[in-house]
Structures are given as C-alpha cells and as structure tokens.
Amino acid sequence: MVVERDRSNELYDLFSRMRQRQPQPATTTAVAPGLHSSSDVQTFNRFAKEFSTNIATVSEYIMRLTQLTNQQSVFDDQTAEVSELTQIVKTSLQRLHNDAGTLEELKRRAMTSQKNTAPTSTGHLRTAEKHSDTVVETLRSRLARTGQQFRTTLQHQSKSLKDKANRRHMFTTADRPQTFESALFQDQEQHQQQQQLLAGTGNIQYYQQRADAVMEIEAAVQEVGELFNDFTRLVQEQEEVVLRIDTDVGDAVRHVNAGSNELMRYLTNLSSNRGLILKVFAMLFFFLMFFGLIVVR
Known part of the structure; x- marks a missing residue:
C-alpha cells in the first residue's frame, strides 16, 4: 500500500534556501561601456536596479502566498493573511506596471543625453543603446513571468477555496438518522433540530466569507488579466520597433553594398x-x- 505524503512545503523551503544562496544577477544592473558620466544614465541604472529588486520582492510574496494556499485546510483558516498578501501583490504589480513606462522614458532620456554630451564613438553609443534595450526587455520579461505566476496562484487559490467549501458542506450537512414517531425520541429530535439550526447559521456565515474571498480573487484575476493585455501591447510595440530597426539595417547594408560596387x-x-x-x-x-x-x- 502506497502512503501519499504532501512534501510541497519542503520543496518551497528548498527553493527559498537556494534563492538566498544565489547572488543577484548582474545583467540588470551592469553599466555598459560609455555609460559613466551622464546623470540621466545614472538615474536609469539606479531605477533599473530598484525595479529588479522590487520584482524579486513580489516573487517572494507570491511564493509565500502559494505556501499559505497549499497549507490551508478546513480546520486551519488563514483567509486574513492570504487576502492581505493578495492585495499587496496586486498593488505591487500595478505599481511595477507603471514603473515599466517610467523605465522606458528614462532609457530614452539616457540615450539622448549620451548622444548629446558624451564624446564617445558611434560603436560605443550603439553598444550602450543595445545594453539599455536588453535591460528593459529583460525586466519586462521578468515582470510578465511574475504576473503569470500570480495569476496561476490566484486560480489555484480560487479552486482550493471552492473545494474546501464543498468538503465543509459535506461534513456539516450529512443526512440525519431516521427518527421514530414516539414520545421517547421527540425531545432528542427537537434538540438535534436546534443544533442543526445553529450549525446552519454558522455555515451560512462561513459560506458568505468564502464567497466574498472567491469574489475578491476573481476580481484580482481580472485585474491581472488587464495587466497582461497591457504587457502584450508593450511587447508588440517593441516587436514593431525591432522590425523597423531590422529593416533600416537591411537598407543600410544594401546602400553599403551599392557604394562598394560604385567604388x-x-x-x-x-x-x-x-x-x-x-x-x-x-x-x-x-x-x-x-x-x-x-x-x-
């Protein structure tokens, strides 16, 4: 006979220890060649570093929320902490979504300042611009993955709440035993009816709380879906920019080849x-x- 054992908590603890051991990736905070003097460039680098740190913090909140969702049971209700964490993550994702636009604007300012003030070569400017684009795209991808992780957690939480409510309903509304029409069991039957009435009132309150929690989770899922629509639009805009750059590069290559032929x-x-x-x-x-x-x- 195989005995099943839930070892999800051990897995999450292992992930937490591995995350603490690993150093922070330097891809989002490294400074490209030529990005040293401009204050706009320093502002962009500092903001990108803070953006990366905030994404890591939100990921830890989501991991904690997932742990609480898996640990909840009919007799261990942690709805208050789950709701608080859900609201924190939702607010943080909305703020990060707004900060993504600010990061794009800071990148444009940094590149403009670098072109106007720094006496660097064209190759260094292209390297710096490519580095900035890579930083922004990497952070956007991490933010999109974090939002998808939060959405999956909310869907799992909603399903878990519904399952627990169904199990509680099965435990508390079991069929009553048949009573005999005799004076001996009339008092006992009346007492059972009173107890069931009191239990029914408590169940109604519990179900109302569960329903409110499910509605909050569904609203959060809808808001996260709207954020994903914005992410999709931003990614599509970036793809159009990349296609235009690729077209311009192709035209430049053709012009260079034509000039070489003329020479x-x-x-x-x-x-x-x-x-x-x-x-x-x-x-x-x-x-x-x-x-x-x-x-x-």
Whole structure:
C-alpha cells in the first residue's frame, strides 16, 4: 500500500534556501561601456536596479502566498493573511506596471543625453543603446513571468477555496438518522433540530466569507488579466520597433553594398584610364625618339 505524503512545503523551503544562496544577477544592473558620466544614465541604472529588486520582492510574496494556499485546510483558516498578501501583490504589480513606462522614458532620456554630451564613438553609443534595450526587455520579461505566476496562484487559490467549501458542506450537512414517531425520541429530535439550526447559521456565515474571498480573487484575476493585455501591447510595440530597426539595417547594408560596387567600378575606370594615358605617352615617346633620330641624321 502506497502512503501519499504532501512534501510541497519542503520543496518551497528548498527553493527559498537556494534563492538566498544565489547572488543577484548582474545583467540588470551592469553599466555598459560609455555609460559613466551622464546623470540621466545614472538615474536609469539606479531605477533599473530598484525595479529588479522590487520584482524579486513580489516573487517572494507570491511564493509565500502559494505556501499559505497549499497549507490551508478546513480546520486551519488563514483567509486574513492570504487576502492581505493578495492585495499587496496586486498593488505591487500595478505599481511595477507603471514603473515599466517610467523605465522606458528614462532609457530614452539616457540615450539622448549620451548622444548629446558624451564624446564617445558611434560603436560605443550603439553598444550602450543595445545594453539599455536588453535591460528593459529583460525586466519586462521578468515582470510578465511574475504576473503569470500570480495569476496561476490566484486560480489555484480560487479552486482550493471552492473545494474546501464543498468538503465543509459535506461534513456539516450529512443526512440525519431516521427518527421514530414516539414520545421517547421527540425531545432528542427537537434538540438535534436546534443544533442543526445553529450549525446552519454558522455555515451560512462561513459560506458568505468564502464567497466574498472567491469574489475578491476573481476580481484580482481580472485585474491581472488587464495587466497582461497591457504587457502584450508593450511587447508588440517593441516587436514593431525591432522590425523597423531590422529593416533600416537591411537598407543600410544594401546602400553599403551599392557604394562598394560604385567604388569598384570607379577604380576599374581609373585603371583603364591609366592604361590609356600610358599608351598615349608611350606613343609620344616613340614618336619623339623617331623624329629626333631623323632630325639628327
């Protein structure tokens, strides 16, 4: 006989220890070559670092929320803490969504300031711009994954609440035993009816609380869905920008190839003209030599 054992808590504890051991990734806070002097660039780097830290904090909240959702049972109600964490994560995601637009604006300011003030080469500017785009895209991807994780947790929480409510209903509304029509059991039946009436009142309050919690979770899922729609729109805009950049790069490559062909053609013409000039001078030289020999004789 196989005995099942829920070891989810051990897995989450292992993940927590591994997260504490691992250092913070440097991809979101590293400074690209040439990004040293401008205050706008420093502001962008500092804001990107804070943005990354906030995403990590929200991820920890979501992990804690998932643990509470898995630990809840009919006899261990942690609705208050779950609701508080849900509200915190929802507010944090909304703030991060707004900060994503601010991060994009800071990136544009940093690049404009870098082009206007820094005496760097074109290659360094392109490297800095590519680095900034990579930072923004990485942070947006992390934010989207965090939102998807929160949405999955909310859906699991809603399903768990409904299942627990059904189990509680099964435990508290079991069929009563048949009573005999006799005076001996009339008092007992009346007492059971009173107890069931009191239990029914408590169940109604419990179900009302469960229904309110489910409605809050569904509202949170809907808000997270709206955030995902905004994320999709932003990603689509970034894709259009990348396509335009790719098109411009392709046009530039074609222009470079055309210029190279024209230069080769001009070089060929110069080579052919040089040969013609040498031939003319050779003919003049032989003519002068021939004419000089005739005059001397």
